[in-house]
Amino acid sequence: MQRIGVFVCHCGTNIAATVDVKKVVELVRFEPGVVFADDYMYMCSEAGQEKIIAAIKEHDLTGLVICSCSPRMHEKTFRACAEKAGLNPYMVEVANIREQCSWIHKDREEATEKAVILARAAIAKVNLNTPLQEGESPVTKRALIIGGGIAGIQTALDIADAGYEVDIVEREPSIGGRMSQFDKTFPTLDCASCILTPKMVEVNQHPNITLYTYSEVEGVSGYVGNFDVKIRKKARSVDMSACTGCGECQAKCPLGKMGKIPSEFDRGLRTRPAIYMPFAQAVPAVPVIDRENCTYFKTGKCGVCAKICPSKAVNYEQEDEIVTVKYGAIVVATGFDIINLDKFGEYAYNESPDVITSIELERLMNASGPTGGHLERMSDHKQPKDIVFIQCVGSRCDDEKGKPYCSKVCCMYTAKHAMLIKDHWPDTNITVFYIDVRTPGKNFDEFYRRAVEQYHVNYVKGQVGKVIPQPDGSLLVQGVDLLDNKQIMKKTDMVVLAAAVEPNKGVRKIATMLTASIDNNDFLTEAHAKLRPVESPTAGIFLSGMAQGPKDIPETVSQAGAAAVKVVGLLAKDKLKTNPCTAKCDPMFCNGCSTCANVCPYGAITYEDQQVRGPGVNETRRVAVVNNALCQGCGACTSACPSGAMDLQGFSNRQITTEVDSICR
Amino acid sequence: MTKQEIEKKVELIKEISGCDPYKCMKCGKCSGSCPAFNEMDVKPHQFASYIVNGDIESLVSSKSLWKCLTCLACIERCPRSVQPGKLIDAARQLVERERGGDYLHAEDIPELLDDDVPQQLLVSAYRRYRR
Amino acid sequence: MKYSYYPGCTLKNKAQDLDVYARRAAVALGFELEEIPEWQCCGGVYPMGSDEIATKLSSVRALNYAKEQGQDLITLCSACHHVLKRVNDDMKNVADISDRANNYMGLDEPYKGETTVVHFLEVLRDRIGFDEIAKKVVNPLTGKKIGAYYGCLVLRPGKILEFDDPEDPKIMEDFIRALGAEPVIYPYRNECCGAYSSLKEGGVSQERTKLIFDSSEGFGADMLITACPLCMYNLNKSEADSKIPVYYFTELLAEALGVKEGNS
Ligand SMILES: Cc1cc2nc3c(=O)[nH]c(=O)nc-3n(C[C@H](O)[C@H](O)[C@H](O)COP(=O)(O)OP(=O)(O)OC[C@H]3O[C@@H](n4cnc5c(N)ncnc54)[C@H](O)[C@@H]3O)c2cc1C
Ligand code: SF4
Ligand code: SF4
Numbered sequence A: 001m002q003r004i005g006v007f008v009c010h011c012g013t014n015i016a017a018t019v020d021v022k023k024v025v026e027l028v029r030f031e032p033g034v035v036f037a038d039d040y041m042y043m044c045s046e047a048g049q050e051k052i053i054a055a056i057k058e059h060d061l062t063g064l065v066i067c068s069c070s071p072r073m074h075e076k077t078f079r080a081c082a083e084k085a086g087l088n089p090y091m092v093e094v095a096n097i098r099e100q101c102s103w104i105h106k107d108r109e110e111a112t113e114k115a116v117i118l119a120r121a122a123i124a125k126v127n128l129n130t131p132l133q134e135g136e137s138p139v140t141k142r143a144l145i146i147g148g149g150i151a152g153i154q155t156a157l158d159i160a161d162a163g164y165e166v167d168i169v170e171r172e173p174s175i176g177g178r179m180s181q182f183d184k185t186f187p188t189l190d191c192a193s194c195i196l197t198p199k200m201v202e203v204n205q206h207p208n209i210t211l212y213t214y215s216e217v218e219g220v221s222g223y224v225g226n227f228d229v230k231i232r233k234k235a236r237s238v239d240m241s242a243c244t245g246c247g248e249c250q251a252k253c254p255l256g257k258m259g260k261i262p263s264e265f266d267r268g269l270r271t272r273p274a275i276y277m278p279f280a281q282a283v284p285a286v287p288v289i290d291r292e293n294c295t296y297f298k299t300g301k302c303g304v305c306a307k308i309c310p311s312k313a314v315n316y317e318q319e320d321e322i323v324t325v326k327y328g329a330i331v332v333a334t335g336f337d338i339i340n341l342d343k344f345g346e347y348a349y350n351e352s353p354d355v356i357t358s359i360e361l362e363r364l365m366n367a368s369g370p371t372g373g374h375l376e377r378m379s380d381h382k383q384p385k386d387i388v389f390i391q392c393v394g395s396r397c398d399d400e401k402g403k404p405y406c407s408k409v410c411c412m413y414t415a416k417h418a419m420l421i422k423d424h425w426p427d428t429n430i431t432v433f434y435i436d437v438r439t440p441g442k443n444f445d446e447f448y449r450r451a452v453e454q455y456h457v458n459y460v461k462g463q464v465g466k467v468i469p470q471p472d473g474s475l476l477v478q479g480v481d482l483l484d485n486k487q488i489m490k491k492t493d494m495v496v497l498a499a500a501v502e503p504n505k506g507v508r509k510i511a512t513m514l515t516a517s518i519d520n521n522d523f524l525t526e527a528h529a530k531l532r533p534v535e536s537p538t539a540g541i542f543l544s545g546m547a548q549g550p551k552d553i554p555e556t557v558s559q560a561g562a563a564a565v566k567v568v569g570l571l572a573k574d575k576l577k578t579n580p581c582t583a584k585c586d587p588m589f590c591n592g593c594s595t596c597a598n599v600c601p602y603g604a605i606t607y608e609d610q611q612v613r614g615p616g617v618n619e620t621r622r623v624a625v626v627n628n629a630l631c632q633g634c635g636a637c638t639s640a641c642p643s644g645a646m647d648l649q650g651f652s653n654r655q656i657t658t659e660v661d662s663i664c665r
Numbered sequence B: 001m002t003k004q005e006i007e008k009k010v011e012l013i014k015e016i017s018g019c020d021p022y023k024c025m026k027c028g029k030c031s032g033s034c035p036a037f038n039e040m041d042v043k044p045h046q047f048a049s050y051i052v053n054g055d056i057e058s059l060v061s062s063k064s065l066w067k068c069l070t071c072l073a074c075i076e077r078c079p080r081s082v083q084p085g086k087l088i089d090a091a092r093q094l095v096e097r098e099r100g101g102d103y104l105h106a107e108d109i110p111e112l113l114d115d116d117v118p119q120q121l122l123v124s125a126y127r128r129y130r131r
Numbered sequence C: 001m002k003y004s005y006y007p008g009c010t011l012k013n014k015a016q017d018l019d020v021y022a023r024r025a026a027v028a029l030g031f032e033l034e035e036i037p038e039w040q041c042c043g044g045v046y047p048m049g050s051d052e053i054a055t056k057l058s059s060v061r062a063l064n065y066a067k068e069q070g071q072d073l074i075t076l077c078s079a080c081h082h083v084l085k086r087v088n089d090d091m092k093n094v095a096d097i098s099d100r101a102n103n104y105m106g107l108d109e110p111y112k113g114e115t116t117v118v119h120f121l122e123v124l125r126d127r128i129g130f131d132e133i134a135k136k137v138v139n140p141l142t143g144k145k146i147g148a149y150y151g152c153l154v155l156r157p158g159k160i161l162e163f164d165d166p167e168d169p170k171i172m173e174d175f176i177r178a179l180g181a182e183p184v185i186y187p188y189r190n191e192c193c194g195a196y197s198s199l200k201e202g203g204v205s206q207e208r209t210k211l212i213f214d215s216s217e218g219f220g221a222d223m224l225i226t227a228c229p230l231c232m233y234n235l236n237k238s239e240a241d242s243k244i245p246v247y248y249f250t251e252l253l254a255e256a257l258g259v260k261e262g263n264s
């Protein structure tokens, strides 16, 4: 028989205001196995823990039930406290009488009754608990970063500088992400490539960093400290070690002059050859052949690039290569893109070439962009004298057309765009239609105010209902000025849409492979929104950059550093404690049916022939065996097992049914 | 109107329209879309706030009831699914459901007809302007 | 294929062109319009109030009739199409309206939105196919520059009507192309013509139709087509300098198919 102590926490008034804590203590005192019960203001506090330790010693307790907040908050705390007093930490159960009781109920009597029931269930369980021992697993001292935007780059550099090896897997031919497309960056207006290119080069040259560009993650297995990752290196058709990056091939590719292949990097505002580097400062400075468009791959003819390459680097025979690498930690930094605007026909984006997105504007203002940095209309290449910006396109939407969140960066980059244009072409007339101007952050509102006060950008509170292309080639913007309560008909030369951001396509696939959770909007979920913002709830998976939520570059870089610290903290350990609450097979009942291996998401179950001896049985047969290092204790197998052979330690079938019984008593 | 009467009417408008005026973020996209904006005294982006603030009296006596063309542009474009066109339609119905609230009187109709008026125009105007 | 055909009042009177040419074109294209006997007026505008039941019943009757025939219901007039589709959606998805309407109707088997409502243009696009139509064109309208005027009721609300993208529709343009003419895309094609306001005060529809003509003519259209008798009326009454002729889309269809001077 256990000797159980029950400790009921007031949590200030969080619990005590709705649950009659004293009454709970009085009622649980008589439950089987309970030899001691008490309450306290803050059980998790130093003094609260002292109380528990004293009680363990004084009453010779063998098990504890803490009635408090969610075990997600303090299970660890109370287990450590029990251990201090010499009790096995797995003899502690937490009854959640806060999140699952006091916070969601109003009626004091009902809440108290429920608290007692929850406590009773926990007591019933502890009566069946057995001490469990944590195991150990080694840590592979290498990290993987998925995505080579500014987030991935910064995380990689920080980890590499701390002395650990890091690999970056980037889907595109070059690292750099969105930032490499930009002209200048708020809030200080330094040139994007001036601050990004050095970092890209550093990544390329860092002895601890390996780059896999034009590559994708194909499969992930294993667990924290010991991931096995399959990486597909897509065939570049150019030998990385031979190529000198001279660029001859892209200059000579006949498709380059035909102007048929839109450049992804320039958002279709100009075309590119079939063998190409996305931009001049690409890292690595090695082109790829886009096999879908290349004439040689389509017809077997051409072959110009191979002929003219002075280094004989072009190789049409190259094949995709798959490598499998071991990692201790994985960082997801897959970033973002802007939404597709097909559902916003009212803004005439598909109708008029002079209605553009903000990313397209970045390209149009970039000295290395399609117009050499000269701002012009795509329809007639004239410089616009009047420009209208429309904010919140697809952000803050309640319907399926858009996104429910604020994209966070557009108010700032629009102010940036307006000022940069005014700097170059002061006589341009600029109007910004906004719902709210959202510029919290250091020096951010000052930045926006400068656009108004110094540059005289015309901010109009109100939205645009429709952009109406005119027969003379101009655009008529029909909107509203809410402060004047007037409908506005404004003729303009160019309209720029601040389209909502969204997580990069493909993040779902990555998240599934990593068993990392994502929210309704496909942003990766953090383990705790406030206290563990750069960790995924899945151990060993970390988050960096826009993949986790809208943020600008300063925030991205801070988060990238934070993720690196967490990774380094993990890699610095030689061994990790493993969760002892794993599945265990009783060979007596197992008939080797394979049901469990089929449901196990972690591949932790294998089968082997074992000698099974028991009443009336003595034979060698195939039975399931659980690899404790791989098992995450999810319990899928225990509920699937048709013969009841599989059980989860710490959450055995008997323990769970006893809990249910005591709730229904 | 007494406080209770106002509350009753607010509830009625919400019920008839099936819309939630609290969802409005006052972006103005409806007013930026409305073809009848200049004819209206209370503008589409204000419909929701008049209801939220209980200023039903001003709303039901506004010209806007009769100026909305039910073109559904605001309903299509409202990013918050408020559907202001439905709100004003509900307000209009409150008026019409009381005696004498009609905007079109049967005896005036013959004078308004010309040889080309399609039945569709007659029935829609009839439906929109009177009980 | 046989359809239950709901012509609506206007097509029986002021918009006979819309109807007659549709019937001839249907014959030429090999589908049958079987007029619903004793159909009643849809009301011209959809009763938006969630508690307006009686005014929805005429639509429910027609819808239920089509269900009993086991046919899809076809319409031509933008307004009928709008009202019938929305009432059908209510019957299918809004339990409260559906229950109350069924209470009134007292049918043996309640009507729950089983009928599929299609616009004539949708039949052309989705069932016959514009490519097929192009093959059957005998008098291609070559050289004609035609602007499609959609108006409001045929497109919105897009989620319920599911006719085409309400902000950037293509169906009428594809139709025009199938007839061998050149579609002119102009931004006012889905803007309101002034609707029923023209009965009591014509100012707004004068303003609106001027914008529509200025824009379509400005982009090079030499005629407009429409599916809505009310739009037709308002456009015809326009005093705009830029005014160009307006036809029902079925008239051009019949012409292109060579059945305009039919004997039906
Ligand atoms: C128009 C515009 C202007 C902006 N201007 C500014 C500014 O002036 N100042 C500022 O502070 N912020 C600005 N921002 C915000 C800034 O772009 C972001 O904060 C920043 O780019 C986020 O970096 P990231 O690395 O998280 O994402 P990204 O830059 O999107 O990088 C993600 C990388 O991951 C790669 N990737 C994606 N999926 C996979 C996959 N499955 N496998 C492998 N690789 C993958 C992508 O190819 C990409 O290289 C602007 C944003 C926009 C839209
Ligand atoms: S592949 Fe050859 S030609 Fe092309 S950049 Fe490399 S070295 Fe130059
Ligand atoms: S940052 Fe500004 S423009 Fe972007 S969604 Fe938020 S409020 Fe709208």
Ligand code: SF4
Pocket (backbone or CB within 6 Å): B023, B024, B025, B026, B027, B028, B029, B030, B031, B044, B045, B048, B077, B078, B079, B080, B081, B082, B083, B084
């Ligand atoms: S009703 Fe809709 S469109 Fe109009 S202001 Fe409110 S949220 Fe914006």
Ligand code: SF4
Pocket (backbone or CB within 6 Å): B030, B033, B034, B035, B036, B037, B044, B067, B068, B069, B070, B071, B072, B073, B074, B075, B084, B085, B088
């Ligand atoms: S439905 Fe009425 S309020 Fe809404 S845009 Fe049309 S005319 Fe204006």
